[in-house]
Amino acid sequence: MEQEVKLTAPDGDTLEQISLDADILKRCNGAPWTAKPLVTTYLDTPGRALLAHGFGFRFRIETQTQRWQACLKGEGNIVDGFSVRQEWEQPIDGPVDRLSLLPEGPLRQQVLTLAPGGEFLAPLVETAFLRRLLLLTLEEGCIMELALDQGEIRAGGKTLPLFEVELECKSGPTAPMLRFSHALRQRYPLIPSWTSKFALGLTLLTPRP
Template structure:
């Protein structure tokens, strides 16, 4: 078992191309391999893994097959921290025996696992090395397929391989200064579950003050479902303080007005090119 720490940013196709160009031009960068990744995710008919906040997949990269189990984990300082298990396979079929030493054993009927959806994409790897820190950047472009539907996939992921966790945020913020980004808390697996009709998150509105993490998650859910967000002033009071502490008073005032009036995340992304910078700043102080 390993612990994965990463920051995931969603971008438009033109912004992603500019992001890759900018990353490769950094003196700390070295260009890694370009891979075609075919990922098949599995769950039971009653979505037991999804309810357990876990994701199980078999990834094909060339002639290699890797079985991976991930837990939902937690969101800390703008980054996702998850437990992760990986095993090399001889072929594309699940090896259920490998799951016996994981939290799934005894909680899920492993014999009922079946294909739920796929995420298939091209990945360009860029390695960033600065001091003792090593970060793997994955620039992913492709599609998520489930339930007879598809979603375009365009992401840049920063994953810490060694060194200081703060380096993840430093690089994500630097990229956000170059191109418009969206800090997305919805995983590839959650997008697939949504398309397959297994998972449909809802936006819950309360007058109680939202935490930064809750606001970021709400925006991510709206991005996925297209559901509008309309929040009362009282729910945003703590975020106003966090934005001020981060030095983003002006940007937050505009966003705050839109959230109180009612809007979708897609509209916010179009209207506020600085949205990603604000999200990352809030995540760091919140």
């Protein structure tokens, strides 16, 4: 189960300011920011069987290490940027073009429950961004991962800029993370995100009147 807060930033300068924030850095126990470029492709069957059940499916590659990962996520409920969603992740050797070709495991079992035919996959949305990560220790034993994402979302020959802050509770209670999110919004022009990267990409595929 994934527990996270997504906040949208207006530009890269805001993300840079957050990365240098002394109040944040004092909570990281001296560990530095790490950075990794990520390219993600969101896919579905031709009939969009996974979307019909409220799930998004993706292949993601960390371009520096060439490590691939498959992930299935539920929509969940988003309140003030905070969401709790079902999530299945699995390392893979590379992308496949049919759900039935996924390696054995809980993720494959779940997607075949949603799309029993193990159908072909078609790409819908792509994201490409640099993710900066910092692990923070908050009150009450909450361990939180802070991610700063900067790049773009692509679909249907169109693009959207991406400037996003993600807070994910790795262990402990979520209340300290929510307080941290509120404090961050008091200091920077961040707004709660009500949609995922995938959902934003799907808007590019919707014809405008």
